[in-house]
Amino acid sequence: MRRFIGDEVNSNVKIISPISKVKSGNLSKNDSNIIELNSPPDHSSDIKTWVNASNKKLTVRVDDLNYELDLNSIIFGLFGGGYVDVVLSSLIECVIIASTSNAINFGNLIAVKSLLSATSNGCNNRGVFSGGDVGSYSNVIEYVTIDIPSDATDFGDLTVARSELAACSNTINERGVFSGGGAGTYSNVIDYITISTPSIASDFGDLTVARKGLAATSNGINERGVFGGGNDSTYSNVIDYITIGTPSIALDFGDLTVARQHLAATSSGINDRGVFGGGEDGDYSNVIDYITISTPGNATDFGDLTSIRKNLNACSSGVNERAIFNSGSDITIKNFEYITLNALGNANLSGELSATRHHSSACSNA
Secondary structure, eight states, X not given: XXXXXXXXXXXXXXXXXXXXXXXXXXXXXXXXXXXEEOSOHHHHTTEEEEEETTTTEEEEEETTEEEEXXXXXXXXXXXXXXXXXXXXXXXXXXXXXXXXXXXXXXXXXXXXOBSOEEEEOGGGOEEEEEXXXXXXXXXXXXEEETTSOOOOEEEEEOSSOOBSOEEEEOSSSOEXXXXXXXXXXXXXXEEEXXXXXXXXXXXXXXXXXXXBSOEEEEOGGGOEEEXXXXXXXXXXXXXXXXXXXXXXXXXXXXXXXXXXXXXXXXXXXXXXXEEEEOOBSSSBEXXXXXXXXXXXXXXXXXXXXXXXXXXXXXXXXXXXXXXXXXXXXXXXXXXXXXXXXXXXXXXXXXXXOSSOEEXXXXXXXX
């Protein structure tokens, strides 16, 4: 019987922890919080867990029945940097996107920073964090292996040090692009890296409008990256796009339903849908709007976040169609929340981060 992390094995046990927290061999029921027990203590002795390290299969034995979990298919989301409650932080937290379980500590960025960006090379498991504000504008790019909790490692440098930038990537030639931002002035810079190869970034081209506080996402193998919103001295509704595998200047795509900055963006891996959520438009916003990434046009209403917020981030589980948004600023809850990307509707509250998280960044291994 195939189950996935975040599912209940039965009414008494739920798998909650990533593979990197699991050691090869036999494990005690409480080792590394691999399982969450909902049963009375007298039942817990009936549960055993073990891992086949060669194929990343986790088996949970409950009441003489074996349940197998394919850990290769688990999609993890990372939230890094920014403010943890009111304290500027280097903390990276990990969530299992398909689960409603709480986040766990993953590691730390090289330095405390806010207003940075993040992207990944998906199933190849590398996440990169770039730029930001460390008391001055940062050009640092750093990376982690998404399914192995650890501190970040130096990758290289952006072409221009800046904060309030956005990032996205493709899944063919492992290219990550970083766009816009600011370093005292608004930036139209787009630069790129090969995510699997640490190095300094190279020039890609320019946005149609120089701006900061924008959001970015892509449709992966279809090679289109889109950049939405931001601030170019006023709140922007601009969406522009690039073909990620071909350095060039960006082209006009269309408009958001509401002009705003400090919003979040992510996308699905099946139906070519990109979503933008939250932000600031003079007030804080709960708007979620969406586009079909391969078809230029204006955004359409998707639904609403559970509350208005700005300075939030988002990531998704790709083909599994779940997107999650972190708490953002100016709200007191520390829950992240989720939508199903192929079904229009309002967001739902999910598990909790360690505290409210804002001015941070997010990526996943989808």
